[in-house]
Amino acid sequence: MEFIDEGIEEYARLHTEPENDLLKELVRETHAMVLQPRMLSGHLQGRFLSFIAKVYQPSLILEIGTYTGYSALCMAEGLKVGGSLITIDVNEELETFTRSFFDRSAYKEQIDYRIADAAIEIPGIEGPIDLVFIDADKRNYALYFDLVIGKMRPGGLILVDNVLWSGKIIEEAAKDKSTQALRDFNTKVANDPRVEPLLLPIRDGLFLLRVI
Template sequence: MDIIDDEIQQYAEKHTSQESELLKHINRETHAKVMRPRMLSGHLQGRLLSMISHMVKPKCILEIGTYTGYSALCLAEGLQPGGKLITLDVNEELEGTVRAYIAKAGLTERIDYRIGNALQIIPTLKEKFDIVFIDADKENYARYFDLVIDSVTLGGIILADNVLWSGKVLDEKPDKDTRAILDFNKKVDGDPRVENVLLPVRDGITMMRKIRQ
């Protein structure tokens, strides 16, 4: 199910700042060669991620779910001088491709790309994060939130992708992944440590601002 009409999507992209040539290349290559290309953030959401990052001016970003690296490169655009982005993924098959994109962007020293189980890696991280982007397996969204919330700076931003799940959040009999998204959305909405807004951009993205410890 497409949430947004294709023509509206195209109009929005037409009136949005353009992707870099490298991002356009990643977009094309992902759709041509990688399974499940809908997982890519894409032009419109990518520019939104970039704008949020520029507004926050983060020293440190955590991304949970790298895929082909498109969103990591977008988020990295707003990093402060000397800042870094840590991005986690379990897909070893894409590692070479992603590292090549990061190198082509000139960000090898600023993007710490790790392959492994995020549930195991996150507790080992000592950094404080100004932005966290959750875009991995849906059944663990709530666990990722619980793992990162204490490491987010006061006033920091947590973003969660696919929170409308192709409109399945409205299904009367939700499947397992949809139920996980529904539970996550309810959890976030009831957590006093954050204020939140669910944006119907692409497949839905929730923005949370940490307002108390």
């Protein structure tokens, strides 16, 4: 399900800061060599993530779900001097590919790329965390939120991707486990008094949760 007309999206891209050469190469190589390239954040969402990070200037970013590293590289653009970004993914098959792009970036020394189970890794991360991006297995979104919320600094931001799930979120006939998990998650965080929620129809749905 497309939420915005393709022509409008193209117009928006043309009036948005372009990707740098490394990100363009990463997009090409992901489409050529990796399964499910649609999982990339893409130009508009990537620039949105970069924009938010530049506004917040975080000292510590946590990303849950690295894929091939596009979103991590975008968010790293906004890190404070001396800041760091921890990105966690369980898929070790993509490690060499992804790390090669991290190593060629200006943020090589600031990106801490971990192949691990996020549910096990997160409890050992010391806060405060300024910015979190959740873009991993949908059935564990609620768990990841619960694990990070107590580590966030007041005023910090949790971003959660794919919360409209190609429109299935509002289809009554869609009863698969991932869709239901996302429905439950969306309801949970929308009613959590610890965050101020804003759900935006960007790409596949992006939840912004400002920690109170």
